[in-house]
Amino acid sequence: MTGGKKRGRTQRKHFNKNRENVWKFNKKDKPDETGAVVCDDPDTVSNSNPHANTTWQPFSTQNQAFELYYKAQCIVPFEEWDVFINVLRNPLPSAFRINSSGQFFKDIRAQLEEDFAKTLKSDTTNEYEVKAIRPLPWYPENLAWHLNFSRMELRKNQMLERFHEFLKQENEIGNITRQEAVSMVPPLFLDVLPHHHVLDMCAAPGSKTFQLLELMNNSTEIGEVPYGMVIANDVDVQRCNLLIHQTKRMCCANLIVTNHEAQQFPSCHLNSNALDSTASCEGRKKEKHRQLLFDRVLCDVPCSGDGTLRKAPDIWRKWHAGMGNGLYSLQVQIALRGLALLTVGGKMVYSTCSMNPVENEAVVSEILSRCGESVELLDVSTEIPELIRRPGLRTWKVRDKGLWLSSYSDVPAHRRSTILQSMFPAGRIFEVPFDDVNDNTVKTHLNLRGTNCANQDVEDSNISIIDANHDCNGEVSSFPLERCMRILPHDQNSGAFFIAVLRKKCHLPAIAAVSNKIHSHSRDIRNGGEEKTGLSEDNCADVKISENIEESTKLDSSDAKMPDTQLNEVTYENVENIKSVNILKDGDREKKDKGKIQMQSKWRGIDPVVFFEDGTSIDSIKSFYGISQSFQLDGHLVCRNYNVNHVKRIYYISKSVQEVLKLNFEVGQRLKIASLGLKLFERQSLKDGSTCTFRISSEGLLLILPYITKQILFTPLIDFRHLLQNRNIKFTEFINADFSEKATKLLLGCCIVVLTNKENEVSDTDEQKIAIVCWKGKNSLSVLVSETDGQELLQRLAARFGIEKPTPSKSDSAAKHDIETLQHVAEQKEKTEDGVQH
Numbered sequence: 097m098t099g100g101k102k103r104g105r106t107q108r109k110h111f112n113k114n115r116e117n118v119w120k121f122n123k124k125d126k127p128d129e130t131g132a133v134v135c136d137d138p139d140t141v142s143n144s145n146p147h148a149n150t151t152w153q154p155f156s157t158q159n160q161a162f163e164l165y166y167k168a169q170c171i172v173p174f175e176e177w178d179v180f181i182n183v184l185r186n187p188l189p190s191a192f193r194i195n196s197s198g199q200f201f202k203d204i205r206a207q208l209e210e211d212f213a214k215t216l217k218s219d220t221t222n223e224y225e226v227k228a229i230r231p232l233p234w235y236p237e238n239l240a241w242h243l244n245f246s247r248m249e250l251r252k253n254q255m256l257e258r259f260h261e262f263l264k265q266e267n268e269i270g271n272i273t274r275q276e277a278v279s280m281v282p283p284l285f286l287d288v289l290p291h292h293h294v295l296d297m298c299a300a301p302g303s304k305t306f307q308l309l310e311l312m313n314n315s316t317e318i319g320e321v322p323y324g325m326v327i328a329n330d331v332d333v334q335r336c337n338l339l340i341h342q343t344k345r346m347c348c349a350n351l352i353v354t355n356h357e358a359q360q361f362p363s364c365h366l367n368s369n370a371l372d373s374t375a376s377c378e379g380r381k382k383e384k385h386r387q388l389l390f391d392r393v394l395c396d397v398p399c400s401g402d403g404t405l406r407k408a409p410d411i412w413r414k415w416h417a418g419m420g421n422g423l424y425s426l427q428v429q430i431a432l433r434g435l436a437l438l439t440v441g442g443k444m445v446y447s448t449c450s451m452n453p454v455e456n457e458a459v460v461s462e463i464l465s466r467c468g469e470s471v472e473l474l475d476v477s478t479e480i481p482e483l484i485r486r487p488g489l490r491t492w493k494v495r496d497k498g499l500w501l502s503s504y505s506d507v508p509a510h511r512r513s514t515i516l517q518s519m520f521p522a523g524r525i526f527e528v529p530f531d532d533v534n535d536n537t538v539k540t541h542l543n544l545r546g547t548n549c550a551n552q553d554v555e556d557s558n559i560s561i562i563d564a565n566h567d568c569n570g571e572v573s574s575f576p577l578e579r580c581m582r583i584l585p586h587d588q589n590s591g592a593f594f595i596a597v598l599r600k601k602c603h604l605p606a607i608a609a610v611s612n613k614i615h616s617h618s619r620d621i622r623n624g625g626e627e628k629t630g631l632s633e634d635n636c637a638d639v640k641i642s643e644n645i646e647e648s649t650k651l652d653s654s655d656a657k658m659p660d661t662q663l664n665e666v667t668y669e670n671v672e673n674i675k676s677v678n679i680l681k682d683g684d685r686e687k688k689d690k691g692k693i694q695m696q697s698k699w700r701g702i703d704p705v706v707f708f709e710d711g712t713s714i715d716s717i718k719s720f721y722g723i724s725q726s727f728q729l730d731g732h733l734v735c736r737n738y739n740v741n742h743v744k745r746i747y748y749i750s751k752s753v754q755e756v757l758k759l760n761f762e763v764g765q766r767l768k769i770a771s772l773g774l775k776l777f778e779r780q781s782l783k784d785g786s787t788c789t790f791r792i793s794s795e796g797l798l799l800i801l802p803y804i805t806k807q808i809l810f811t812p813l814i815d816f817r818h819l820l821q822n823r824n825i826k827f828t829e830f831i832n833a834d835f836s837e838k839a840t841k842l843l844l845g846c847c848i849v850v851l852t853n854k855e856n857e858v859s860d861t862d863e864q865k866i867a868i869v870c871w872k873g874k875n876s877l878s879v880l881v882s883e884t885d886g887q888e889l890l891q892r893l894a895a896r897f898g899i900e901k902p903t904p905s906k907s908d909s910a911a912k913h914d915i916e917t918l919q920h921v922a923e924q925k926e927k928t929e930d931g932v933q934h
């Protein structure tokens with residue numbers, strides 16, 4: 097893992113935007129007589145209390161509007177309300193996942209099971225929990241853990257110091273990922289297989305993308321890449337950067353990160369994707385001229401986030417019913433786009449971290465209504481039985497401007513462009529423009545769809561499903577919404593989440609959409625530049641088909657209205673960028689950019705993606721490292737620069753990513769690719785006399801390791817540790833004479849040192865190969881691994897082989913250095929030593 101001193105242009109910007117500091121006193125939140133901070137206006141964000149005393153409270157854990165809202169929605173049975181709300185007011189216990197793609201995941205799991213789970217005693221427990229740490233019972237293979245203390249307690253409690261250090265270090269290295277327990281649930285219901293094409297529509301900061309990749313790469317051997325791939329998309333450039341940073345730790349060649357509005361995710365056709373997800377892998381590869389469709393779609397949409405109240409208590413102050421109402425349209429649009437991009441037979445998970453039925457059941461109900469027989473809401477009640485969840489609601493109300501609305505007929509005329517008919521349980525009639533809807537049509541509609549009783553059809557299963565359905569005396573949906581899942585905080589001391597699993601049974605019906613200005617404007621922006629890239633009517637044919645599907649899933653004008661509450665989430669920077677490319681005429685462009693734009697990608701601000709086809713460099717890499725024929729480099733290498741002499745990093749892409757990339761070129765670069773593939777080679781300094789321009793990157797090492805036949809050394813544990821501890825060792829100082837001699841004979845430049853427990857070779861049965869990238873100088877060998885990673889590796893070796901733990905070296909601040917700097921340090925050291933010798 098390299099540090100990020102010099103990031104690519106796509107990764108540089110806006111990396112350190114902070115969350116609001118919720119522990120800071122906010123003047124608006126003045127405490128009442130009891131010392132509690134109360135937001136007492138049911139429909140506004142917060143309100144000061146005129147009787148406030150001066151007792152300081154960091155944040156409010158009360159909001160009358162919130163309580164009023166969820167009590168009326170009967171989110172939990174009346175008798176559970178107090179427990180529910182009390183748990184919500186308590187800080188969220190921490191949770192994390194062990195990254196199963198990491199080399200040491202078994203060691204880490206064993207350390208948790210054998211050491212921490214036993215030594216962290218019940219002093220740290222609270223009224224809800226007995227054990228200090230425990231694996232989450234519903235997560236496979238003890239790979240996810242629940243800690244019975246919040247992040248704050250972790251930091252403050254002396255007793256937990258060793259454990260806190262462990263978490264910090266493993267998180268930094270990338271061996272674990274801190275993630276809210278309930279947020280780990282949606283990918284588990286997607287049933288991802290190694291050959292699947294998966295789209296994560298709103299992916300940043302990437303916790304679920306990480307899980308999807310793990311599920312896909314799970315059974316992959318070192319040096320192999322599965323056929324499947326993930327496209328992780330997010331509209332927000334800054335959050336895309338976070339995602340790229342997160343997933344970089346996964347070291348995988350089958351990920352593409354894109355930056356689009358999910359509801360406008362581009363259509364592409366793909367040579368080798370299949371519409372039938374049951375087709376064999378070979379069959380899939382042979383299919384020609386298909387649209388880029390996905391076997392699995394994760395639709396983890398932007399939401400009001402009130403399920404995260406325990407972790408983000410600032411939401412207590414901010415929450416109001418309008419938040420959910422304002423996001424509803426966007427959520428429906430994103431979900432419909434997801435279904436349009438799904439293969440027939442494919443699965444989509446719709447999820448939010450909100451408890452609000454308007455953002456959840458109302459959205460699911462609307463997409464089922466729009467898609468008719470083509471989409472089915474799956475009953476997954478028998479899957480993951482250890483996970484306690486409640487069935488979705490069939491009835492709810494809408495609240496707007498302090499009014500409770502039980503049906504669309506209650507909505508005042510001037511609010512009908514915001515409060516839509518489809519938000520209500522009985523749903524919508526989309527043939528009728530909203531302004532024309534009168535009481536009669538609503539009644540007809542209710543007669544057609546709103547006749548079921550809330551508790552009807554709720555399946556009686558013996559798993560941990562608690563029936564929270566009820567009759568709120570309003571409209572009732574006829575869809576089997578009890579098949580949705582709502583995870584509530586007091587059931588298993590967690591946050592809250594909503595999940596629905598959908599399956600596409602056949603192609604979506606073509607529903608004529610009402611065209612409108614907003615719609616065509618956004619289409620113009622999205623498709624703009626197409627003429628300039630020369631996409632003809634002919635080669636556009638498949639795309640056109642997909643556009644029709646797309647059209648059919650568009651909402652009409654009132655739905656397309658962007659709610660104010662959403663503006664915080666969505667940045668329009670990218671849209672502006674696209675627009676600015678489009679409005680430039682070719683002539684202007686030449687004058688303005690003096691040809692520079694030709695060297696850019698279609699997407700301004702994003703580096704171009706270019707196949708790296710410089711035969712001389714590739715041949716030099718192949719011969720320097722003796723890369724065997726069985727590792728296909730040709731066609732699998734990409735870079736982000738047209739000028740081969742300026743290429744700093746070369747990325748390896750899997751077969752499926754290669755196909756999508758080729759397709760993307762064919763269709764005029766519709767995909768705005770922020771990042772792709774696995775960094776495999778980096779330009780190295782030739783000052784020291786190396787004959788190869790590129791070194792192997794630490795991130796890509798395990799992929800290429802089985803195929804390297806030159807510049808590779810096998811070392812016994814004693815010298816491997818010695819090297820890691822000292823970071824630079826003269827050949828004469830190695831303990832094993834044979835190793836020392838072989839090191840001397842390597843060519844100058846990058847080399848690989850592999851740990852072996854045999855003499856001079858690695859056994860094929862070695863379960864996990866442990867190797868590091870090094871620099872072979874004239875007199876010595878230096879490690880090109882950051883100090884943090886080096887120390888972690890030493891500790892893991894100590895634990896695995898039962899040897900003494902190393903004391904961290906007090907050498908330079910290599911922890912912060914990237915490989916380029918490390919190489920420079922190594923070269924400087926060599927020079928100094930040369931100077932001394934001469």
Ligand SMILES: C[S@@+](CC[C@H](N)C(=O)[O-])C[C@H]1O[C@@H](n2cnc3c(N)ncnc32)[C@H](O)[C@@H]1O
Nearest residue numbers: 298299300301302303304331332357358396398
């Ligand atoms: C709930 S978060 C996603 C969390 C993510 N799935 C994870 O597990 O780390 C919602 C994300 O949606 C993004 N977003 C908001 N509006 C969007 C849109 N129209 N299209 C795509 N992404 C959007 C936000 O930037 C945010 O990163």
